[in-house]
Amino acid sequence: MGFTLCYNNSMEEVKAAVVKFTKDRDWDQFHSPANLAKSIAIESGELLECFQWDDDFDKERVCDELADVVNYAILLADKLDVSLEDIIMKKLEENSRKYPVGKSKGNSKKYTEL
Ligand SMILES: [Mg+2]
Incomplete structure (x- = not known):
């Protein structure tokens, strides 16, 4: 259940990195508010899938899916300019x-x- 994380970024740095990742790939064109909201729901489903059959879960996999949810939340907030x-x-x-x-x-x- 253990894995090591060694990042120590501020939320501002994280947001900038998420937005840059998207901009560098020219993916903003696909990121309408509706598509981002759908993506949050889809990734939330993947997060739930980690717990589908029992409460024994892979923490690294859960964190991957949680990060996907938050990444899309960051992008939606950016898109809404809030x-x-x-x-x-x-x-x-x-x-x-x-x-x-x-x-x-x-x-x-x-x-x-x-
Ligand atoms: Mg995912």
């Missing part, structure tokens, strides 16, 4: 209001049922 960090923080603020610690701690119910 900061991924900003939209994550905005959503976290919204979720903090929906799921106040006092009501949701240790509870998996949806906010509409709290």
